[in-house]
Amino acid sequence: MINEQIRDREVRVIGADGTQLGIMSAREAFKLAQEAELDLVKIAPTAKPPVCKIIDYGKYRYEMARKEKEARKKQKTVEIKEVRLSPNIESNDLNTKINAARKFITKGDKVKVSLRFRGREMAHVQNSKHILDDFAEALSEIATVEKAPKMEGRSMTMVLAEKR
Structure with a gap:
């Protein structure tokens, strides 16, 4: 989930540089992300409270796809x-x-x-x-x-x- 899709009351926020910004409401976190001209992305939805990070979502998706492709490359199928x-x-x-x-x-x-x-x-x-x-x-x-x-x-x- 990204930006407005995050509906949790409280979220733990990690800044763009990796620093802990603490626990705050999802609206406040979204405002911080908008000020930095980045996206608020929920990276650990099962945690209490959920962990969100202020990052560039496009870049984040690209990194995840690259890691997945790398993992698939290392996988060996046994016939x-x-x-x-x-x-x-x-x-x-x-x-x-x-x-x-x-x-x-x-x-x-x-x-x-x-x-x-x-x-x-x-x-x-x-x-x-x-x-x-x-x-x-x-x-x-x-x-x-x-x-x-x-x-x-x-x-x-x-x-x-x-x-x-």
Whole structure:
């Protein structure tokens, strides 16, 4: 809120140079802002009493937008990549999948490893859990198991994330 929009009975006012001007009515604070040819901006509406500052509103909005843009730039999105395996996978194929997962993890992504069961393979689910355990063991130096192997429908999944 700025200028006339501030309807509070009392506000704590901070001057243009950053000095505390004390607690006064919103009208008095607005008059002080007009005399300085600046705006009265409510910067802490939840405080008791609310804190208002005498500043140039356009400049204030520009600074806030710049800070927000800077924060967004530093933010990193983590993607979840999926590696699909089957219960009767050969060791060379497993190594290829492990190398693909290693590449994803070193890039900073999480890896969802899913072991898909089809038809008769559903009868031997417990015998296949060791494949996911071996997968996690092979990547143990760079990754940790974020979500342990668990059955979800016809597939067993686990999630690996980069070690901190």
